[in-house]
Amino acid sequence: MNGAVSGADADVEKLRKALAAEHAVLFAYGLLGARTSGALRAKISTAFDAHRARRDQLRALITTRGGKPAEPDASYALPFFPSNATLAVKLAVHLETGVTAAYLELAAAQDAVLRRYAALAMQEAVTRSYSFRPAQPAAFPGMPVAAVPAPPATTAAVRDGE
Template sequence: MTSMREVDALQAALAAEHAAVYGYGIVGAHLNGAPEEAAQDAFDAHRAQRDRLRGLLLARQATPVAAAPAYRLPFPVTDAASAVRLAVRLEEGVAAAYADLVMVENPALRDLGAQALRECAIRMARWRGSSVPFPGLPERT
């Protein structure tokens, strides 16, 4: 039986993935070469994860949260440096959502959350040039 906590955590992760997919479209538009390829890889990874989360919610007879038509960016993105800062911020947001998913009772969902959190942490470290001790837990970084 699926708990509301599981559904809520899946919905939050899905909402974060929607925002990441949108944001990486903006990130990639301001980059060239290897950074642009990294942004495309991140876009593809977040899109695949978004689709996976939608499937998990549908399997639980929950209506997946829809993507917003647009998202407010935390700051203007006008060049490569601000695009990289946005990529870091996107990964931080997604990591926070997966940190919550790691705390549900369902072992399969905890594993999914842990794996996704790890992938976010790797992307975040690449964008930042360094890692943080507890990705997804801003009060500890």
């Protein structure tokens, strides 16, 4: 044997990586929830709940496949400290982007059920990421930026111009 990990064992490792990402995200969202208020805090609490549910699902998926789920670390390093609402939003977007990357690896699992699970998790994370951003998403790479169309003329304006 060449030391390669079997398909099922490789899938469990991919699940463990996604679980580790969820642990880190939960730590950071817990910090953000304690440092924000109002509508932003409500959005962060909703994200925290969604990630907690994903964490619990990942633990169950690992266990049912004979693996041992990783426990969370006591603390995680943040890329920057969220000292105001703008930085809190920036960190939330960063968290969702990072967890999307972890699920991208799981999308390469041998088990089709896990691939679907990963695709849905990525979709949710990207959607959450954009819900935090005030601006519209950028155009697809290579696509020209479309000009903003003029509003259509109303019937009254057309009649007045005749």
